[in-house]
Amino acid sequence: MAQSLAAAGQKLERRTVVSVLLFPHQPYASKPYRVLLFRRSDKVSTYRRKLAPIAGSVETYDKSPLHAAWRELKEETSFGPQQIELWRRGAGFEFTDQKVVVVGEGDHQVKGRVWKVWPFAFRLTKETADYSNDVDKLGLKMNFEHLGCQWQNVDDVLSGKILDDCVPRLEVTLGQVWVDPDSILYQALEELRLDHSHGARELATMAVKSLIKIVEHDQQTQRPGDVTEWWKGFQRQAFHLAFNGRPSMAAAISNAVATALKEAKNQIDPSAPNYLENVRQSLDASVAKRGEISRQVSHQFSRFLRDTFRPAAQGRTGEKERIKILTLSSSSTIKTAILHALDADGSLSMELRILESRPLNEGVSFANALTEEAQRRHEPGATGPFIDDRLRIVLASDASVGVLSKDVDLVIIGADRISEAGDVSNKTGSLAAALISKAVTNGTAAVVCISESEKIAVPGAAADHPEEDNDKTELTSSWGKPQPAALWDEMITVRNVYFEWVPAQHIDYYVCEDGTLSTQDIRQRSKRIYEMMNEVFTVEQGLNIFETPGRL
Template identity: 35%
Template sequence: MASRDATNGNTGLKKRSIAGSFLFKLPHGDGKQAQVALFKRSGKVSTYQHKYAPISGSVEKYDASPLATALREINEETGLTLSSLELLRVGKPYSFVDESIGREWTINPFGFRLKDKSEGGKGEEGITIDWEHEGFEWFNPLDVSESDEFGGVPKLVTSLRRVWPEYDLGPRAGKVLTSGLQQLREDHESGARQLADLAISILKNTIEEMDSDVVDDKWWANIRMAAWHICKARESMGAAITSATVKALDLVEKILAQDLSPPEKIRNIADAIEEQLGRRKSTTDRIRDAFVDYLRQNVVQTMPLKETLSILTLSSSSTISACLLEAAVHLGVSVDLRILESRPLYEGVTLASKLLEAKPESVDLKVTIYTDASAALAADGIDIFVLGADRISSTGDVSNKIGSLPALLCQRHVVPNAKTVILSETEKVAGPGMIEDHPVEENSPTEVIRAWKGNVKGVEIIERFMSDDESGIAKGSNARVRNSYFEWVPANFIHAYITDEGVWSIKNITERSDWVGNEMDRFFKDL
C-alpha cells in the first residue's frame, strides 16, 4: 500500500485520508448472525502492526473517489474484484488525531457484502491476502470492541458503527434496519415514490423496535445514523428517499422536544410517521389534476382541428399511469398513446398492460408499443412527450430511465414543436450539486443477457469474455456489457415540470434543492 502524507502546518501533524472497507457475510434467512472480516496487519506495515483492521489504504490523487480507493485496495490486499462484492453501506466520513504517531486521519468507511459462488462471486475462498496482513478472522459485528484485549486499530468500532449502525440499535431494531436496507437495494421494480414510502416505513419500524426506556441525545444520534443509511441505500433514487426521510426526522425532532415519557414519545413518533405515509397517498392525485389542466390549456386548445391527442412515454410509473388514464377520461378527445418497451426490464410493456386493464370501456384510448430502437417512428406526429423523474438536479436537469434522452432527441428532430413535460413529486428534487456529483447506478449485466438467451447466437462466448473488475475493463478481457438504469435529460429540453404543487419553474426547483441541502446538514452534519 503506497502512502503519502500531507502536513498540517498549524499542528505539525501529518494528515492522511483513508478508505476503510469492511467485508461482510450476510445470512439469507437462515437465522445466522451477520459476520464481518477483520484483517490482522503484518509486521511489515508502518503503523498499527499486528492489529485487527478493515482493508485500508490512502486516498491518492489519481483515485476518482474514496470508493475507487476502497475497490483498488480490496483488490490489492485480497485479490477480490467487484464481481465478488456488493457495495452494502457508505459510512459518513470522520476525522481523528492519533498523537502517539503524529497523524491526523480522515476515515471514509465502506461496507461490502461478499458474494458467494452461487451469485457468481468467489466467496471466502477467493480471498488471498498480501504482505500487509498476516491473516484474517470473521467476527460477529457486535463482538468487536475497542479493548486492548481485542487488539484492533484505533477507532475500529467508530468506523464499524458508521457502516453497521445495528451495533448501537439493539438486536430487534438492528434486524429491522438490515432487512429494510436490503429491500431498498434489491427492489428494481418500484419507482422512486414507492421506495420513499418504503424508506420512511423502515425508519418507523426501526424506531418502534428500539429500547424505549431512554430516549436521549444518544438515541437521537442512533436514529439519525440509521436514517443516513436509509438515504444512502439507493442513491440513484436517493432524492425522493432523502426528502421523505428528512421530513420524517423533522417530525421526530419536534416530538422529542415535548415533555413526554419515552414510551409516549415512541408512540407519538410512530403515529406521526404513519400520518405522513397517509398524506403521501394524495400526491399522485394532485399531479394528475395539474397534468390534465396543463394539457387542456397548453395542448388541447391549440389543436382545434384534431380530435386525437398523441402522447409518447416510456418506462412504468404509477404516477404516469394515473395521469395518462385521467387525461384519457376527462379531456374529451381520443388518446393515441405510444409507449417504448423500456429494456432491459420492459417496464413500458408493464405500463401498457396496466393501462389496458384499468381503462373504462367508454374511454377512447389506443395503445401502441414500440421497440426502444424505433423511438423516431414512435415520435412522429406526437403532441407531447411525457417523462417521469427519479431525480431532479438543482438546475432542473432530470435523471430518468435509460432511453429517455435518445427518445427526446428523436422527438426534437422529428416533431420539434411537441412539448416535453416532466411528471414528478417535488420530493424528487435533490440537494445542491452538479449532475456529475450524482451517483450512477450500474446494474447486473445478467438482466441484459437474459433477454438474449435463446435468441442470439454466441451469447455464451460473450459471457466467457466479459470483464469483471471494478473498472469494468479487466486485463485481457474482450467484452463488456453495460446495464445503466438512468441518464440525464438537460433542463433546456423541458417545457414544464408538473408536480404535486402545480407547475414548477427552475426557481422553484432551486429553492427546494437548497432546502434539502440545509435539512441534510441539520440532521447529518454533526454525526
C-alpha cells in the same frame, strides 16, 4: 460531548479521512461474517502494526469522500471497479485521540489528533469473489503501507475481542456500515434493494413505513430511556434507509426519510414517557401527506395541458385534436397524471404511445393498468367519467422510438433523480426518446418531465450519482439457451442498466406538485434540500453525518 471534543482537540491537528472496509461478495452468505483487515507497516505515520481498514486523507483535489475512497483503494490494493463495488456508506463521525503519536520526517513526533472519519463498505465483485478464505487468491497488490491482510470475524470487532490489536474506533467504523441481519432495518434494506417493480416514489414511501416498523419494534422491546441516545440510533438507521437501501433512487428516498425525520423530531418531548408513540404518529402523518403530493403533481399536469401546452398546440393546428403523447415503460406518477388530466377535462382526447422496456416488459403493465381502469368505470356504482372513447394506446418495442415519434406532441418522462442542473435520471430509453422525437418532429415535440420535487438531489454533478447495473440474467434468460462459444465469457460483457441521464438541455418543462419549475428553481431547491439533510442528519452540535455539498 461536542463541547468536550472541541476543548480536547482545540490545539490538536485535525485530519479528515476515509475508512474503507472490504467484505466478501455476499457479506451475509455464511457465518462467521467476515471483514478484510490490513496489518499496517512500520512505514506509515500512525498506528503501526495495527489491524485497520484501507484508510487515507481526503485531499483537496478529491471530488468527494467517495472519490477519496476509490483512490485509496487503488493506491493501497490495486483494486478498482472490476474487482470491487461500493456496498454501503456510513454516517461520518469524529473523535479525538490524544495518545496517538504521529511520526513525520526525521522521526519528528506530534502527539494527538482529531479525526473526522467517513466510513465506506465495499464488497468483492462476483468475478473476484473469494469463498476459500485464501487472501492470496484475491490478487491484491498492497503498497508499502501494509504488511499483509487477513479475514476477521465481524463479531470479534464489534464485541471488542480484538480491538487491542486494531486502530482506534474500528468498532465504530464497522458499526456505521454493518447491519444486524436479524434486525428490522436489515429486512427494510433488503425490501428496497430487491424491489424492481416500483418506482422511486413508492420506494420512498416504503422507507418511511420502515421507520414506523422500527419505532413500533422499539415500543415493544425497549424500556423508556434516554431519548437523546435513542434518537441518535434512530438517525443512523434512517441514514441507512436513505442512502443504502437503493442508491440509484436515493434522491427521493433520502428526501422522504429526512422530511419525515425532521417532522418527527419536532414531536419529541424528552419529559414525555410516550415519546416513541409521538414519533410513530408523526411518521404516520408523513405517509398520509405523501399521497396528497402525488395528487398535486397530477393536478399541476392538468393545468400545464390547459394553460401552457394546449393553447400552443391549437395555435399550430387551428383546432382541437387528439394529443399524441410518447412515453416509455411504466410510471405510477405518469399513469396518475394521465388519468387526472382526462378526468379534469372532458374534451381532452389522447393517443398514448408507450415504448415497451426490456427486459422486464413494464410497458404492457402500464397499458393494462389503464385499460383496467377504463373497464372499472363501466361497472355499476363505479366513479369517474368514461375514458375509453378518449384514450387510445399504442404499444411497441423501444426499438420503434423513431416510428412512434412521428407527429408526436409531447414526450413525457418520469424521474428517479433530478440533478441540481436539471439533468434527469430515468428509465433507459428516455434519452433516445427525447433526442429522436426532437429530430423526427423538427423540434416541435416538447419533452416534459413529470415528477415530485423530492426527487431533486442535493448539489453534485450527475456523474457523481451511482449507476445501477442489475442482474444480467434478467436479460440473458430471454435468449433461450444458446450454446455460447468458448471465448464468450472472455469477449462478451452483458449489461442490464435500468437508468440513464437525460441532460437538462433536452428537457423543455419540469412539472411538479408546485407547478412548472425552471432549472434555476431546481438549483435553489437542491440547495435547500441539502440544508435540510444537513440539519436532520446531525448527531451533535457542529458534527454532521452528511457530506458537504459538491462532495457527495
